[in-house]
Amino acid sequence: MLQPTRATLEHAVRGRVAALPGVEFVNGCDVTGLVSTGGRVTGARFVRRAGGGAEEVVEGDLVVDALGRSGRSIEWVSRLGFARPPEERIQVGIRYASCFMRTPPDALAPEQGILVGPVPGRTRAMAFMACEGDRWLLTVAGMAGDHPPTEPDALMAYLDTIAPPDVREVIGKSERLSDVVTHTFPASLRRRYEKLRAYPDGLLVFADGLCSFNPVYGQGMTVASLEAEALRTCLEGGDRGLAGRFYRAAAKVIEPAWQLSAAGDLALPEIKGPRSLATRLINRYVARLHRVGATDVAVADAFWRVAGYLDPTPALLRPKVALRVFTR
Incomplete structure (x- = not known):
């Protein structure tokens, strides 16, 4: 396995994308809406945070909403008269508390990572993973509202209920290198765009905007990359009916990951949802x-x-x- 931190991975991907011909990054901006003509999306409006708030427009033959699960294109498209997609939602109520640590030399060798998942009756989980910079990333998670504390001593007491004794002993002897930070994820969400009968031409919703998984399964970026491959194949067939073809292809990519993650969540009786x-x-x-x-x-x-x-x-x-x- 490769176990880079998110920052290192995104830095590498950004460098590859920046090297492509015709690519330009416009930083420090907020997208404020879509531009449309005759029901077709032809661009996006944005403002530069440091530019006094004057709205600018970037035009495009194809606009891709990669703003994530909070992307506002659903609202913008509904103003153009298009229906909202049906949704499936599983209320996982998970929160992560994470920090970087440095272990004593070779304390866990040859292991490079320890994962402990939630089980019925115990909605807590942990990961302790080696990453770049001779560091280990400790993440403690709790589902169904059983959230880990952020105060270091309280977090270690919470960890006592999850970690195997030998791993807990190593963590106790390790040096904490950062503050404890949290990430809250209320629900897994799938938007079924493939079930709509009509889509605005010139716009596609992508990645977490289509489906955002419980992060504990580590599937989000993999599925997004497979959606990118599906989009490439669809574009090779021209732009006629592009949205419908792409959403159907994306649904096939999403389905296996959604089935595994949804079934995994619903294996816990504490998680509410149809079984x-x-x-x-x-x-x-x-x-x-x-x-x-x-x-x-x-x-x-x-x-x-x-x-x-x-x-x-x-x-x-x-x-x-x-x-x-x-x-x-």
Whole structure:
């Protein structure tokens, strides 16, 4: 695994994008609305924060809303007379508390990361991951409103209820390098644009604007990159019916990740949401797969390949995997 911090990863991606011909970054701006002609989006309005507030316009053959789950294009498009997309929402009520630490030399070698997930009856989780700069990132999380404290001593007491004893001992001997910062994520949200009958030409909603996952599963940027590949394929077919073709292609990319993350959340009775028969069956199978995978490398590898998007979800049901899950 590569385990860079978000800042390092985004710095590398930004450098690659900046090197592309025809790319220009306009920094320090807020997008204030869309420009449209005859129902087609032809650009976006923005203001420079340091420029006195005068509105400017950038025109485009295609405008992509990558503003995230809080993107306002839903409101802007509704003013053009288009319907809002149906939504699916799972109230996970999760909050993260994180800080950088430096462990004693080789204290956890050869391990490079420890993950402890929530389970029914305990909605707490933790991650302790090595990253660049000879640092480890400690993240403690609580779901369904059982949120970790931010005061360091209280956070360590909270950690006592989650961490394996040997890991907790190393964390206790480690040096904290930063303040404890938090991130709150109220709900996983999927907007079903593919179910709309009409879309404004010239505009596409992208990434977290389409679907934002519980971050504990680490799927958001992977799915966004796969959406980018789907968009590239759709653009190769021209711009006729582009929005409909893209949203249908994006839905196929999103579906496996949404099924895994939604089912994982709903495996906890503390999380409210509809539990279909399929969801219940998936959760029973995956729970058994985890128990077997704790000592069966082939089963564990099959799970991680699906979780990492190297294999499709049905790979977990292949006969050679299912046989081991059901007989061991």
